[in-house]
Amino acid sequence: MNQTTSVSDPSPVEKYRNNFLKEVEANVEEGDWVKMCMQCGVCSGSCPLGSAWAHPPQELFMMIRAGQREEVLRSESMWMCTSCYSCVVRCPRELPIMHIMHGLANYANRLGLAPKMNPTKRFAKLFWDNIAATGRVNESRLSIKLYFMNGLVSGIKTAFAMRKVGLGMLKTHRLNLIGFFRAGGIKEKNQLQQMLNKAYEIEDKRKGLS
Numbered sequence: 583m584n585q586t587t588s589v590s591d592p593s594p595v596e597k598y599r600n601n602f603l604k605e606v607e608a609n610v611e612e613g614d615w616v617k618m619c620m621q622c623g624v625c626s627g628s629c630p631l632g633s634a635w636a637h638p639p640q641e642l643f644m645m646i647r648a649g650q651r652e653e654v655l656r657s658e659s660m661w662m663c664t665s666c667y668s669c670v671v672r673c674p675r676e677l678p679i680m681h682i683m684h685g686l687a688n689y690a691n692r693l694g695l696a697p698k699m700n701p702t703k704r705f706a707k708l709f710w711d712n713i714a715a716t717g718r719v720n721e722s723r724l725s726i727k728l729y730f731m732n733g734l735v736s737g738i739k740t741a742f743a744m745r746k747v748g749l750g751m752l753k754t755h756r757l758n759l760i761g762f763f764r765a766g767g768i769k770e771k772n773q774l775q776q777m778l779n780k781a782y783e784i785e786d787k788r789k790g791l792s
């Protein structure tokens with residue numbers, strides 16, 4: 583044993599694992615893989631969108647290991663992942679990068695640190711509310727709510743800009759406006775709601791809300 587190292591001193595590896603890295607390992611889906619990243623940059627180079635983000639995956643993993651908690655959890659970057667798997671199939675260390683990206687977004691959301699106006703986050707909420715209501719996606723309602731997500735004027739402008747696409751979809755029966763007024767969905771909606779209520783209860787316990 584090194585003369586300057588006492589028995590209670592953490593190992594060099596343990597010292598390297600800062601509090602935020604430990605927090606990510608404990609709370610983020612597949613977060614215990616972050617320490618395996620060797621910073622080769624293949625994921626960031628392979629990501630079709632990463633160059634447009636403030637922090638592509640490699641950088642986020644470096645920031646986690648540097649303990650930059652606020653910068654990571656308040657970042658928009660992980661919300662922009664399109665789950666294309668390009669990084670996952672190329673990572674020489676086989677990190678489940680895409681899952682970590684979604685896991686980070688989910689964890690930031692649970693902590694209330696996710697950017698409020700992020701369009702992906704807002705679309706995810708619209709999609710969830712839509713499908714959770716009846717057990718099936720009502721595409722007409724989802725599309726219209728998406729168009730009007732930023733208010734009436736913006737919605738009218740978007741609908742006008744997309745009019746040719748909309749008319750084409752109506753003609754080919756890919757869009758059903760009558761469906762907007764129909765509840766539809768699965769037969770056993772009550773059972774679905776019971777399952778969801780149980781899931782919300784478990785989630786609240788995890789967050790320490792009950």
Ligand code: SF4
Binds near residue numbers: 623679
């Ligand atoms: S490709 Fe894998 S090892 Fe390389 S920087 Fe990305 S996550 Fe790290």
Ligand code: SF4
Binds near residue numbers: 662663665679680683
């Ligand atoms: S899965 Fe996400 S992070 Fe990975 S390359 Fe695709 S968009 Fe980028």
